[in-house]
Amino acid sequence: MSGLDFRVRARRDDFELDVQVQAASSTLAIVGRSGAGKTTLLQALAGLAPRAEVRLAVDGRAVVDTATRLDPPAHARGVGYVFQDGRLFPHLSVGANVAFGARYAAAPMSTAEALALVDLAGFEDRRPRSLSGGEARRAALARALLPRPRLLLLDEPFTGLDDERRARLTGNLQRLRDETGVPLILVSHDARDVEQLTDHVVELRDGRVV
Amino acid sequence: MSGLDFRVRARRDDFELDVQVQAASSTLAIVGRSGAGKTTLLQALAGLAPRAEVRLAVDGRAVVDTATRLDPPAHARGVGYVFQDGRLFPHLSVGANVAFGARYAAAPMSTAEALALVDLAGFEDRRPRSLSGGEARRAALARALLPRPRLLLLDEPFTGLDDERRARLTGNLQRLRDETGVPLILVSHDARDVEQLTDHVVELRDGRVV
Amino acid sequence: AERPPLTVFAAASLSDALGEIGRAWEDETGQAVRFSFAASGSVARQIEAGAPADAVVLADRPWMDRLSDAGRIERDSRIDLLRNRLVVIARADAPDMGDPLSALAEGQGRVAIGDPDSVPAGAYAREWLQGRGLWETLQPRLATATDVRAVRTFVQRGEAPLGIVYRSDAEGTPDLRVLLEPPAAEQPDIVYPAALTPKGAAAARPFLEYLRGPRAGQIFRAHGFEPVAAP
Amino acid sequence: MIAPLSSFEIEALTLSLRVASAALLGVIVPAAALGWVLARKRFAGKWLVEAMINLPLVLPPVVVGLVLLTVFGARGPVGRALEAMFGVTLAFHWTGAAVAAAVMALPLVVRPLRLAFEAIDPHLEQAAATLGAPPWQVFVRVSLPLAMPGLVSGALLGFARAFGEFGATITFAGAISGETQTLPVAIYIALQRAGGEGAAFRLAILSIVISVVALFVTEAINRRLLERRR
Amino acid sequence: MIAPLSSFEIEALTLSLRVASAALLGVIVPAAALGWVLARKRFAGKWLVEAMINLPLVLPPVVVGLVLLTVFGARGPVGRALEAMFGVTLAFHWTGAAVAAAVMALPLVVRPLRLAFEAIDPHLEQAAATLGAPPWQVFVRVSLPLAMPGLVSGALLGFARAFGEFGATITFAGAISGETQTLPVAIYIALQRAGGEGAAFRLAILSIVISVVALFVTEAINRRLLERRR
Numbered sequence A, B: 001m002s003g004l005d006f007r008v009r010a011r012r013d014d015f016e017l018d019v020q021v022q023a024a025s026s027t028l029a030i031v032g033r034s035g036a037g038k039t040t041l042l043q044a045l046a047g048l049a050p051r052a053e054v055r056l057a058v059d060g061r062a063v064v065d066t067a068t069r070l071d072p073p074a075h076a077r078g079v080g081y082v083f084q085d086g087r088l089f090p091h092l093s094v095g096a097n098v099a100f101g102a103r104y105a106a107a108p109m110s111t112a113e114a115l116a117l118v119d120l121a122g123f124e125d126r127r128p129r130s131l132s133g134g135e136a137r138r139a140a141l142a143r144a145l146l147p148r149p150r151l152l153l154l155d156e157p158f159t160g161l162d163d164e165r166r167a168r169l170t171g172n173l174q175r176l177r178d179e180t181g182v183p184l185i186l187v188s189h190d191a192r193d194v195e196q197l198t199d200h201v202v203e204l205r206d207g208r209v210v
Numbered sequence C: 001a002e003r004p005p006l007t008v009f010a011a012a013s014l015s016d017a018l019g020e021i022g023r024a025w026e027d028e029t030g031q032a033v034r035f036s037f038a039a040s041g042s043v044a045r046q047i048e049a050g051a052p053a054d055a056v057v058l059a060d061r062p063w064m065d066r067l068s069d070a071g072r073i074e075r076d077s078r079i080d081l082l083r084n085r086l087v088v089i090a091r092a093d094a095p096d097m098g099d100p101l102s103a104l105a106e107g108q109g110r111v112a113i114g115d116p117d118s119v120p121a122g123a124y125a126r127e128w129l130q131g132r133g134l135w136e137t138l139q140p141r142l143a144t145a146t147d148v149r150a151v152r153t154f155v156q157r158g159e160a161p162l163g164i165v166y167r168s169d170a171e172g173t174p175d176l177r178v179l180l181e182p183p184a185a186e187q188p189d190i191v192y193p194a195a196l197t198p199k200g201a202a203a204a205r206p207f208l209e210y211l212r213g214p215r216a217g218q219i220f221r222a223h224g225f226e227p228v229a230a231p
Numbered sequence D, E: 001m002i003a004p005l006s007s008f009e010i011e012a013l014t015l016s017l018r019v020a021s022a023a024l025l026g027v028i029v030p031a032a033a034l035g036w037v038l039a040r041k042r043f044a045g046k047w048l049v050e051a052m053i054n055l056p057l058v059l060p061p062v063v064v065g066l067v068l069l070t071v072f073g074a075r076g077p078v079g080r081a082l083e084a085m086f087g088v089t090l091a092f093h094w095t096g097a098a099v100a101a102a103v104m105a106l107p108l109v110v111r112p113l114r115l116a117f118e119a120i121d122p123h124l125e126q127a128a129a130t131l132g133a134p135p136w137q138v139f140v141r142v143s144l145p146l147a148m149p150g151l152v153s154g155a156l157l158g159f160a161r162a163f164g165e166f167g168a169t170i171t172f173a174g175a176i177s178g179e180t181q182t183l184p185v186a187i188y189i190a191l192q193r194a195g196g197e198g199a200a201f202r203l204a205i206l207s208i209v210i211s212v213v214a215l216f217v218t219e220a221i222n223r224r225l226l227e228r229r230r
Ligand SMILES: Nc1ncnc2c1ncn2[C@@H]1O[C@H](COP(=O)(O)OP(=O)(O)OP(=O)(O)O)[C@@H](O)[C@H]1O
Pocket: A012, A013, A014, A015, A032, A033, A034, A035, A036, A037, A038, A039, A040, A041, A084, B129, B130, B131, B132, B133, B134, B135, B160
């Protein structure tokens, strides 16, 4: 039984999110205007929103259900997350950033492998501060891919990239998805990425599905 | 005599930038792959790259010429800059962020005016941390617009926005440009924005114009 | 066989003299002596708290009384070891004045003394000034310090033209001089008691005897103290 | 123990508060400037400046007091000038105690400030410049507010140290009741008296109460500052 | 003045270095833990913990020494237990001087660390968690390295204070030559002697030299840390 099935209720002060999704597909796109609640949703799924009510099943297996105390902390969920704003570790080289999750993963990729997927071969020894905007975003993507998470959350991973590179990256990601069957949830505003990577699109508005 | 005329040479460790542009138009787009040097170029123009060699004339008037010691510091160049990564002041409300430059400007907009241009009416009292990714980016745009700079540098100001809002913003910016005639340099990967806002396109690759 | 070293806790003002005597003792007996110096009050509290001392020398009696009452010293070993005298000091370049205190009472400037409530030398200075009928006049012009060292410093640096200290504290400072040593009749009874602790009752007895001996007496005198003759 | 405070105790307490507050007030602006310079600038004599600031931490307070006396005392070069020009005497005066406390507190105020300035993202200062703010305005409107937690930490450490200082104070300013006999000096004096424990204990409790109050205030400010950014 | 050091001076110097290093080593791990807890957690007795840590700053050092003597002395409850169980004596022993120095240094080490932990972007710790790092690993691999400048600052302040401490040391550990007579204690005693200024001056110069060396080391480390991030 393949597919993504979740219900999330979360608050951020005035903003309320209440989303229920049942998708036969295990690759899902979330679209919606700026401020619709897309990031809030991903954070709750990743275990980064302390008071959120979350139920999440991936391919039929319950991963989170806060109602029944099945509530593993972020590090034990096996959910990878590419943040909207990079968040590379400033004290580590690019290589060490990308390899960060290796020791907690059952079968991580090699650093070189992950960097190649995002077109950053040879960037191992660079400092995060010396990267361009797009390079930093790609490094963050490689870092999230390396541990081969059981669910991958991507918050606008391709913004600020030229068309050619964007196509290459989505192609790489598509291949990875097809080979490993990793379920993913993608937040993006670009119809092409959405189409290429996902089978199911959910639109949010003001914290609800429309 | 309207137009943008500049020559910039800058280094960032291994990376070398050497760009010369003479454009009859005063609205210019810079495109190029990730890492081509677009941000480096804007930083040099804004006065944020200490050892860069810069010559810049806007509409026939020399603004910077480091060779002749015409080298005003960043705050005295009148060059507005929307950074690729937001950079809102975390200790100030959104309203105070947007109004930051008012006291140094000859004829600043009102805060409400600037916020309206980016569709953030009513966000005055919000804290930067509570904004979504797209909201933060728009607030940074409003902050740069408010002092009505004599040259505006925009580093991917519309990433991560849905098509509808993107169109609204470029429309607003277009109107502003037409009314005030403010010269602008836009870095963007989106052909639509580039076309709508600028008359001249320069492509960078590995630090040179192609 | 080498005897284990002795440990003596003593008032800080004795550090020079006792250091010398310690070296002499070592030369004569081959036994090492270690000292620990601090203000008398601190030393007494340390002894109370179980300091590993074999003998104690303090700069005033009340603290020794307290140790005695608490059973922290061997009562029968207690002796009056030294006497001291008050002197009035000034900078070495200060002019002579007939009776410096009367001169001061009429003039201006401060007299530096130890805090009468906590520094023994200060208490004795008060006693003496009261006897002279000058206490009331001089009280607002006192520069009180928390130890004799500070009194000396105030005079050396010219913060106070005059200071009242023990004679032993004025000895050996070339930039100070003694303007006046009150006559014996006016001198308060200033005594440094010494005693053995229970720990040192046997081992340190010879050293305590040595402190009262001729060699030690000579050294004490050289530093301005007056040894008390053994009964 | 819960008996009302004696007038002597109240005197020592208010004097200590006055001394510590004056020391902190006097020290905070130079400390902010020093912290900023040390965080941002490289210059030839930097290590010397750092060494001077930190000396009072390494030397026994009594030695610091002696140095102060040599420089600011009646016969010291600065002391003489102060006396001649402004008629100000520091030794045996509460202002002298405040100077001693300020010197002892300085390194503790500078460090956290320096640390806070170093932690500021230079991009934010750049952003302010592109909005037209000249360097001084960038400092006042961006750097300083962002360094606030450092200022608060430094102020707390500095105030506490100034309030507790004793070795340098007695050496430089003496222990004159009502003028320079701060709480710590009074405690020390009480302890040197046989049987002075009770008095010392009461005074120590007073000190502790003040420090707890200072802590509460700083915690409250700190929490506010952090919450604003979240 | 440039005469070679006497054996007495060398003894005091090495003892001081040993005491200050031991104090710093003993204090750094608990200080990091405390700094982290104070920066990140809210709990009922927090103000009490803060107050305890900062007490040595507010109280005169002599009082701190007395408290230590009462608790850890041969007749104190803890001192007696330590002696009985492990045969360890602290009072009047160089280890006691280290304990006194550690207690005095603690608040100065905790504060900058706390400040540094507070300044860390919590998003970075969240990112580490999503990569599978359990809390302890997040602390060791992300929070602590990011707080390094705070650790370095705290270590410098703490070492300097430990090296210069005198009031608590002389009260708790005495001034036994070669055992507990650290540089500052030796300076104090030299000053008590009529005519001891010269000796005190030499010892003070020694202290200053050490502190300048410590400063140089910290500056070098600090510069490295900051450059790495640029
Ligand atoms: N503390 C707060 N107070 C009020 N509103 C808040 C607060 N925090 C977040 N919000 C609002 O919650 C909404 C959802 O934010 P979220 O980051 O999930 O949006 P998003 O869909 O990811 O948008 P974007 O595409 O711009 O990143 C936003 O409108 C934001 O302003």
